[in-house]
Amino acid sequence: MTNSHLLELHNVDSGYGRTQVLRDVSLHVDAGELVALIGSNGAGKSTLLKTIVGLLRASSGELNLDGNSITHMTPEKLVRRGVALVPEGRLLFGPMTVRENLELGAYSAGARRGTAVKDGLRRVFELFPVLSERASQHAETLSGGEQQMLAVARALMSSPTLLLLDEPSLGLAPRVIAEIFSALEVLRREGMTILLVEQDARLALKHADRGYVMRTGEIVLEGAASDLLTDESVRTIYLGLLKGEGSA
Amino acid sequence: MAELLQFVIAGLKSGSIYALVALGFTIVYAATGAINFAQGEFYMLGGMLGVWFVSLGLPVPVAALCAVVSAAAAGALFELAAVRPIAGGDPLRIIIVTIGGSVVLRQLALHLFGPDELTLASFTPGPSIRLFGAAIERQTLWIWALTLVAVVGLVILYRRTAFGKAMRATSLRRDAARLVGIDARAMVTASFALAAGLGALAGLAVTPLTQTAFDVGAGIGVKGFSAAILGGLGNPIAAVGGGLVLGLLESLAAGYLDPIYKDAISLIVLLAVLFLRPQGLLGGSGKEKV
Structure with missing residues (x-):
């Protein structure tokens, strides 16, 4: 399959042992983009990043980097192909x-x-x-x-040519978060491609070009970051703009 | 006074040997979280291979180097051929594989080298050195020197080289190590090789004094394990301390109480530490394992 995407996932299933977490996940990241992956706690965002870098194995589906399969590639090989992960918990x-x-x-x-x-x-x-x-x-x-x-x-x-970040804002003061995101902006201007996982959906979407929304291991919504920021369901569930609406 | 000094010298001599074997236990433990119960067999291999290389006509220093390098290679091979395929990364399974492996290695040595006790000439011949009425065999000086070189070498490896730092990183955070490109499984193989090499060095250095045979591994394994536990298993430097303390305790107990107690000391120490202070007498917080 030829394409122009830097990173591409086709119908990926993955999880821990026999516990399946990801179901049929497809997404892509183009060179130079900052893509945000948002969703509530336990939606499978970290599992997705771990599967991309090879810390977890996809039980089915395909992962491609620059048109080449990386489906069963180990993390130590993948980093040599230009993919680096800032892991959850540092x-x-x-x-x-x-x-x-x-x-x-x-x-x-x-x-x-x-x-x-x-x-x-x-x-x-x-x-x-x-x-x-x-x-x-x-x-x-x-x-x-x-x-x-x-x-x-x-x-x-x-x-790296592709930087994956898992919840870089977690537990940090707003001033520090601002500092880290301004660094991400610098990297982005230098042409770095970034896939950002965040629980703070507003923060992530404000900086991103595009976004994916995950719920219980599936991608339920995708689109331009600006559209997602104004999307009614995203506003309700992930940006917490309406009181009394819990996340699914 | 001369008597005490003689006991201390004897204690530090066997203590250095225990220290080298104990280092092997801590290195494999840091990499895998498991105890390598085949560690004593590499001590045996060091002596046996040394004797064999000398019998081929090699000069002692060359034979010694060949013995240590071959034993390290055997350690790597043991990890690649048995531990990795059978146990994967599971510590409990690794322990069981190493117990099985120790039996195989012992039987292999029996068939290759025979059942007899074998010995080596002292590395440098000559009379003992007198010191305040006590005698130090020249081979004892060799044991101390080689132990010192091994410990300093390990510190340099872990603190100064990229490879050693990669070993430490893998033991601290396996996933993070893999993410920066370290082959974590190769680090486990390297740790088995390193542990085997240190054990072999001990077995080789002590052979001129004690002789060796295919079945000396189990006994030294208990001593080295006790020393490593005494040091807390977490810290190589503490393991060296554990070895020296154990050697001194044995020597003093044998000298002042009864030689019959010598071999019981390590078991008493092992049980006492495990009951009273499981983190080891010399162990600190145990945060970093190498």
Whole structure:
């Protein structure tokens, strides 16, 4: 199948062991886009990201990157193909320093690691100057916001073409969230393709080109971010504009 | 005073051996969350292979290097051929596979090297060195030196090299390690190889003093495991401490109480730690496993 999409999912089923979470999920992300994936807690958003990077295996369906199948590709191979995930809960190497976390982020560069680390550090320190001040601190001693910045920065160290983010705003103060999203805007202007999973639907849609809405493992709605922001059902369920309406 | 010093020297000698074996336990534990009960067999292989390479006419230093490298390769092969396909990543299954593996390795050694006790010449011949009325065998100095080199080498590996940091990262956060491109399964193989190499180094260094045979693995396995538990299983440096403490306790108990207690000490220590202080005497928070 030839197409111009950078990432494409066809009828993907996935889950944990015998527990199926995703049902028949199809979506695509084009080069240069910022696509938001919204939905309430437990809708399967994180499962979808884990399936894309290969931490979970799709039980059926197809995943393509740049027209090539990545359906059963492992995460360690996929990062070499330019896909990086900022995982849920950050998963930093806590007892290691900020610098060591970042160096490990460039692990996939292999023989070119020296240059990759140097270039990568310059780039992420520019994006998040606070990390350069904290470079020799252990990751676990950072504040929540700094840890999230480090998680994003670590993913960027592999010079991805497609960046996947899982709930980067979770548990953070509004000022920190603004800082992280302005960094995402910078990346976007540089041409990075981003697939963003967020529970904060308004925040995600405000920054996105397009959006998908997930409910109980299925994509139930898709469209331009601006349309989704004004869509009646999205407003009711995910933006909480009407009182007394719970999420499904 | 000379007597005490002699006991301390003997304790630090066997303690260093226990430390190397214990390091192997902590390394595999960090990578898999499982105890490698075949660890003692690699100690046995170190001595046996050393004897075999010397019998081929190789000079002792070359034979020693060949023995340690072959044992490390055997450790990697053991992981690839038995642990990975049978156990997957499940710690309980890994433990069971290593118990089975230890029997296989022991029988294999029996068939390849025979049932006799074998020995090696001291690495450097010569009389013992006198120190305040106590005697230190030259081979003991070798044991201390090799233990020191191994520990320093491990610290450099873990703290300074990309490969060592990748091993630590995998043990801390397996998924995150995979996401940055680390082959987590290869790190498990590497940890088995490293543990086997350290065990083999111990078995090799001690053979000139104690002789070796196909069945020495089980006994040293208990000692090394006790030392690792004493150190808390979580921390290699604490495991080295655990080994030295265990060696000293054994030596002092054998010297001042009765030699009959020597082998009971490690079991007493093992049970006491597990009952009273499961995180280990020397173990800290146990947050990082390597």
